Amino acid sequence: MAKNKTNFKCTNCAQISMKWVGCCPACNEWNSFVESTPSFATTFLSSGPAKMGSAASFAAVQAATPLFNFKDINTETQARMLSGIKEWDRVLGGGILPGSFIILTGDPGIGKSTLLLQVADKIAHDYKVIYFSSEESLQQVKNRANRLGFESSKLLFSDQANLESILSTCSNSKPDLVILDSIQNCHLSLDSQAIPGTIGQLRESGFLLMRFAKENNIAVLITGHITKDGQMAGPKVLEHMVDAVFYLQGEDRWQTRILRSVKNRFGTINEVGFFEMQEDGLAEITNINKHLLSEASETPGSALVCCVEGSRPILLELQALCITSKFGMPQRVVTGLDPKRVVLIAAILEKYLHIRFSTQDIFFKVSGGFKIKESSTDLGIALALLSSYFQLPLPQKSVSIAEISLTGQVKPTNQIGICVKEAEKFGLAHVLVARNQQVKTDCKLLSFTNVYELLQLFPEEGQ
Ligand code: TYD
Numbered sequence: 001m002a003k004n005k006t007n008f009k010c011t012n013c014a015q016i017s018m019k020w021v022g023c024c025p026a027c028n029e030w031n032s033f034v035e036s037t038p039s040f041a042t043t044f045l046s047s048g049p050a051k052m053g054s055a056a057s058f059a060a061v062q063a064a065t066p067l068f069n070f071k072d073i074n075t076e077t078q079a080r081m082l083s084g085i086k087e088w089d090r091v092l093g094g095g096i097l098p099g100s101f102i103i104l105t106g107d108p109g110i111g112k113s114t115l116l117l118q119v120a121d122k123i124a125h126d127y128k129v130i131y132f133s134s135e136e137s138l139q140q141v142k143n144r145a146n147r148l149g150f151e152s153s154k155l156l157f158s159d160q161a162n163l164e165s166i167l168s169t170c171s172n173s174k175p176d177l178v179i180l181d182s183i184q185n186c187h188l189s190l191d192s193q194a195i196p197g198t199i200g201q202l203r204e205s206g207f208l209l210m211r212f213a214k215e216n217n218i219a220v221l222i223t224g225h226i227t228k229d230g231q232m233a234g235p236k237v238l239e240h241m242v243d244a245v246f247y248l249q250g251e252d253r254w255q256t257r258i259l260r261s262v263k264n265r266f267g268t269i270n271e272v273g274f275f276e277m278q279e280d281g282l283a284e285i286t287n288i289n290k291h292l293l294s295e296a297s298e299t300p301g302s303a304l305v306c307c308v309e310g311s312r313p314i315l316l317e318l319q320a321l322c323i324t325s326k327f328g329m330p331q332r333v334v335t336g337l338d339p340k341r342v343v344l345i346a347a348i349l350e351k352y353l354h355i356r357f358s359t360q361d362i363f364f365k366v367s368g369g370f371k372i373k374e375s376s377t378d379l380g381i382a383l384a385l386l387s388s389y390f391q392l393p394l395p396q397k398s399v400s401i402a403e404i405s406l407t408g409q410v411k412p413t414n415q416i417g418i419c420v421k422e423a424e425k426f427g428l429a430h431v432l433v434a435r436n437q438q439v440k441t442d443c444k445l446l447s448f449t450n451v452y453e454l455l456q457l458f459p460e461e462g463q
C-alpha cells in the first residue's frame with residue numbers, strides 16, 4: 001500500500017500541492033498553504049488504484065458497502081413539513097421534506113433570518129425544530145421574535161457556531177428540522193487552520209451537513225449570503241451539494257421580497273413567492289397582481305403583458321419612451337429585460353412599418369423592478385414602443401400575449417390559458433393575441449396576423 005506522504009493544502013480553497021507554495025495557483029491567496037495528511041480519496045485519485053495495491057488494501061481502509069435491488073429499496077413517501085405560510089410552502093414544492101438539505105441565500109439584510117424565524121415558529125407547532133443562530137446573539141434573536149410576536153414559540157435556540165458541537169447536539173436531541181443561520185459563520189474545530197467562511201471550510205461543512213441530513217433523516221436548512229457583486233463563491237460551492245436552493249431577492253420600489261427556487265430535487269424550479277417586509281416581519285402577498293395593477297397606467301407608452309413565473313401568471317406593465325435623438329448614436333436604456341430584445345423588436349417595426357426607431361432614443365422598463373425573459377412579451381414590447389411613438393394609448397384594460405417572428409408575423413404562445421384566466425379575474429377587457437391562437441375567454445379578443453395590423457390600434461397616426 002502507498003505510504004501516506006504529507007502534502008500541502010490551501011486553507012482558502014482546499015487546493016492540494018505536493019510541495020509548499022507561497023501563492024495558491026487556484027485562488028491566488030498568499031501564504032495560505034499548510035501541511036496536511038492526504039485523505040484516502042486524495043491518495044487514491046492522485047496515485048491511481050494500481051499503485052494503491054490489491055483489492056485487499058481497499059478492504060483494509062474501508063468496509064464494503066451493501067448493494068440493493070430496486071425491489072428492496074423503500075420508496076415510501078414521507079409527509080412534508082408545512083408551515084402554513086402558503087408562499088413559502090408552495091415555493092418549497094409543498095413544504096420541507098424530511099432529510100432534505102436546503103440553502104436559502106440572498107443579500108445581507110434582505111430578510112433571510114426574519115423569514116426563517118417565522119417559518120420555524122410555524123413548523124415548531126407540529127415538529128421539533130432547533131434554530132442555531134451563529135450570527136446573532138440569543139438576545140438579538142429574542143428581540144426579533146418579540147417583534148414578530150411569538151414569545152410562546154416552541155422553537156429551541158442556540159448561538160453555537162461550532163459545527164461539530166451543533167451536529168452532536170442534533171444527534172442527541174433528534175429534531176425534525178435544523179436551521180443554521182448562517183453557514184458562513186460556522187466553523188470546524190478539526191480544521192482549525194481554516195478561517196470560517198473560506199471556500200475550503202464551506203465545502204467541508206456542507207459535506208458534513210449533507211451526510212448528517214441523509215443519515216439521520218433530519219432536514220437541514222442553512223442560510224448563506226452573497227456579496228453585492230455576487231462574487232461570494234461560498235454558496236455556489238454549496239449549490240452542488242444541497243437538494244434545493246432558494247434565493248430571497250428584493251425589489252427597489254416597494255418593500256417586496258421575492259422567494260425564488262432555482263434548484264429543487266423535490267419540487268419544481270422557477271417557482272416564486274411574494275412577501276412584503278412590514279414592521280412585524282414578512283407578510284405574504286397572495287395577490288401580487290392586484291398590487292401590480294394598482295400601479296399600472298393607461299397612458300401612451302404603457303402596455304400590459306402576462307409572464308408565467310413557476311405556476312403563477314404575473315401581470316406586468318411595460319413602459320416605453322421614444323423620443324427623437326439629438327445625437328448621432330441614439331440611446332437605448334433598458335431595465336428589466338435584455339436590451340437586445342427591445343432593439344430587435346424596434347428593428348422589426350422599422351423594417352416592416354418604416355417607422356424610424358433608429359433615429360429615436362428608446363427608454364424602456366418593466367414595472368415593479370421585475371425581470372422578464374418570456375418571448376410571449378414580444379407583442380407587448382412592440383405595442384409599448386408604438387404607443388409611445390404615436391403618443392396614443394392602447395385600448396383600455398388590455399393585455400398583450402404573443403410572440404413576434406423576425407419576418408414580422410405575430411405568433412401564438414403556449415401557457416395562454418393561465419394568462420387569460422388571470423386577465424378575466426382582474427376584469428381586463430381586451431386580450432391582444434395572434435390570429436391563430438387557440439384560446440377560450442370571456443374577454444374581447446383582438447387578434448393580429450402580422451405587425452402591419454398593429455397600426456389599426458393607432459388609427460389617427462398609423463393609417
Ligand atoms: P434580516 O432578516 O436580519 O436579514 P438577513 O438575515 O437576510 O441578513 O432582515 C433585516 C432587515 O429587515 C432589517 O433591515 C430590519 C428589517 N425588518 C423589518 O423591517 N421588520 C421586521 O419585523 C424585522 C424582523 C426586520
Ligand code: MG
Nearest residue numbers: 112113135181
Ligand atoms: Mg440574518
